Amino acid sequence: MLLVLYLENLQMSRPDSAELLAPIVPWFKAGARKLPWRALDLDVLHPDPYAVLVSEQMLQQTQVNTVIPYFQRWMNRYPELGSLAIASSEEIHKSWEGLGYYRRVRHLQAAAQQIAQHGWPTDLKGLLQLPGLGPYTAAAVASIAFQLPEPALDGNAYRVLARILGIVKDPKKESIELRTWLKPTLLAHGPSRVTQALMELGALVCGPNPKCSACPLATNCEAHRRGVVQSIPMRITRTKPTEVELWLLAIQVQNHWLVRPPAENGLLAGLWSWPTLALDTINDLAAEEPQPYGLVRWRAWPGWTQAYSHRREKVLPLALQVEVPFEPAGFIWVDQDSLKTLPMGRRDQQLLERLSTSPSDKTEAPPIAGLLRRLVAGS
Ligand code: SF4
Known part of the structure; x- marks a missing residue:
């Protein structure tokens, strides 16, 4: 009433x-x-x-x-x-x-x-x-x-x-x-x-x-x-998005690429993704090896910021070609033709697109051994 x-x-x-x-x-x-x-x-x-x-x-x-x-x-x-x-x-x-x-x-x-x-x-x-x-x-x-x-x-x-x-x-x-x-x-x-x-x-x-x-x-x-x-209308103060810095990795062994299959639920449901590692987990640069996992070559491109509604990611894209296969938990290898058909989110798609472009020649050498060790260890 x-x-x-x-x-x-x-x-x-x-x-x-x-x-x-x-x-x-x-x-x-x-x-x-x-x-x-x-x-x-x-x-x-x-x-x-x-x-x-x-x-x-x-x-x-x-x-x-x-x-x-x-x-x-x-x-x-x-x-x-x-x-x-x-x-x-x-x-x-x-x-x-x-x-x-x-x-x-x-x-x-x-x-x-x-x-x-x-x-x-x-x-x-x-x-x-x-x-x-x-x-x-x-x-x-x-x-x-x-x-x-x-x-x-x-x-x-x-x-x-x-x-x-x-x-x-x-x-x-x-x-x-x-x-x-x-x-x-x-x-x-x-x-x-x-x-x-x-x-x-x-x-x-x-x-x-x-x-x-x-x-x-x-x-x-x-x-x-x-x-x-x-x-008018009054401005609503929004929660500041979380900021993270991460490596986004395209790892290749011969004609195959390491990717994570889609989760069933959550934000990334239905989407395939590349491995990622938060920058702050890579702190053992002293243990760098010259050719971890039979490293053939690495390529890097300038990074970018990927903005989501509650999160901003500073993305460092990196492609690694190695000779020694490994399979971290939660990932599988897919061949080149299948890779192109997989649905990926915008961030991961951007790395896929960069793979066919020239890498940056001004990038510092990344901590490859540390990255691969962390990835294999699942951390
Ligand atoms: S409705 Fe919007 S555009 Fe139209 S007079 Fe009012 S404030 Fe201006």
């Missing part, structure tokens, strides 16, 4: 959303980007809900311009739900290679399998039961694919709403109220149109550096009126 009263008060104190947001309808009609997953007619059901599901999974954490070629290749490779549902884990991970956040592709396939078996859910509650669909993605699919009046709030939409309503605190803390406030707009102007128009405005006009002079909502925008656009 208290919550209802609070929501009623809140809505009474806020302007009518359908009226306030009405200018985005002609703006979106005139300037919407042509995206391969976007339907031409926004007043009817989307002709391919599967395309909407694929695009929404790809767009989580990834920019539109990066997603477009991946989406097109994906739809050629898996044109409908059924073809994705029966594809092998290795195939789908390989097709996703480069997009990162591989949990998304596993969720996408699990959702496709569920839909192939039971059909599409008919409401938001049902969509929320599909693997990998949280409140945002489920509402985006509901509104864009099925014209259900379920407001989908992503980072772009939250930013726009926070500014036009002058919400000073974190707008995500008001997600329930904002969805309730927004719903009449979807009913008045069309769920698919409003959902996409809000996201488009957040992406193209009301970004971190807003272009208020080009904004269709400028005359109605509270933050613009009060001159506090730059301080």
